[in-house]
Amino acid sequence: MEDCGSGILQRLIAERGEHLESTHAQHGDATALLRPESLLEVMRFLRDDSELAFNMLTDLTAVDWLDRAPRFEMVYHLYSLDWNHRLRVKAGVPDAPDAPAQVDSLCELWPSANWMEREVWDMYGIRFAGHPDLKRLLLYEEFEGHPLRKDYPKERRQPLVGPRN
């Protein structure tokens, strides 16, 4: 199982190796860790390359590594309908008081990114540059904070919101 997806990673390393930080295939899931600044370029290559043809952005989420640098990690799951193969792409997202977490939006490549990026903004407070309509998805506008951040206590209560006109 461990060599699953090695062909995908080899192709990616050969073509866009300079943008990769590391790769692995733990539990058979081919994974590539990207430099965040080249996210859009590598994703476009992954979608358009005929040998990879990742035409579906199946899933998109983030992980909060509170004590690590960079603090956040974006996690994308890609699927190719033509080749029936999968790839996980990750990119670190630093967060600082003067430079809040931000990463490029993938909406222009896959419209499926739209709602999922809104969910990540909602839950983790990561901004997406170039997103057409970045607002909360599951929670309401008056919600304070981003609940899936590790420093958001589970017990925290939210202020009551009155009726809206």
Add this chain to the structure above:
Amino acid sequence: MSEAAQRLAGDSRGDLHSEHQVLNMGPSHPATHGTVKFLIELDGENIVSLEVFVGYLHRGFEKECESGSWYQAIPYTDRLNYNSAILCNIGYCMAVEKLLGIALPERCDWLRVLAGELSRLGDHLTRCGAACLELQAMTPFLYGIEARELTWDLQEELCGARVTSNYIRIGGVKHDMPGDFPGKCRAGIAKIRALLADFDKVVTQNRIFVDRLRGTGIISREDCIRYAVTGPVARASGIALDMRKDEPYLAYDRVDFDIPIGEVGDNYDRYLVCVEEMHQSLRIIEQCLVALSRMGPAPVNVADPRVRWPAKDGVFNRMEELIQQFKAVTEGPMVPAGECYQAIESANGELGFYLVSDGTAVPYKVRCRPPSLINLAPLPLMVRGAMLADLIPTFDFINMIGGECDR
């Protein structure tokens, strides 16, 4: 024409509303089975644009999972898609098993397929039945719900609960099926087939039903791919995409079944795909019963002390097993540090779990990829320019389940 009459005529022209009207529909509307709000811009009765607001059923599934043990998340997964709870159990447990590197005993594979297909059947029956109800047809809804009751009765026989079953365990299932289950299941299947035949007679060629569904809510193959739409919606648009065939898991590579594919991608195709999938599920269940009876008694849980309790005899008589039991109860399984993504074909499409473990007994992250949410995203595209009434069947056949969509 007198001045007054002219003024009147001018006024009445002004009274003909030509500007667009904004309609708030939901979050709790009788014609939608799901808590969702639509903000619709209407030109007469035609939809100019539509915005979907979700999240009314958000319970913080992922946050809750990050504070309990790996086992404690299983009942939460029951409440994701409550129409097909077992499929959600299976998806989560398979992801944890992937992190642990557990291979399941064969009997467990078959039991999971059996339970999962029963679950899928119940989900499709709800979808087709409720869609009829919301199109003002009460009778087929009752046929569908009667058949769903039969699937729930069988689930109750299998695991003691009708809806939120909590049947799947990490590394196995709660227990083997009862001895009289195969007989009851065959009787249930015969009744469900009869009800499906009734349903088919009332609905499939029904002029009103066909007129409401054919040509409405069309989504093209390309848009399905761009929006990562999966499940019956994608298959109705002509995409042969089914995890059970593409990446066979459990015992699906040993089962004979077909994947129905639509052509147009309208609501009628989605209806036909769902009906055919119900027949295929019944076929799979029958094959599971044959395989299980041929196999004879065998373990249904993996013999792995990391996830299973030791045998009671050992716990009462030996120190090592007593410690194991104590650790298993108080801490739960320790999952090695790492990450994995495991997806299954749920009733709505690709249900995926992306898990991250930091090597402790508490999950670091549990991400559920909800097919309901992702399939709902292209809804504005599917109803643009359509009549307001077409929104109802389109939304029904996307089958957004609030629990899973909002988590």
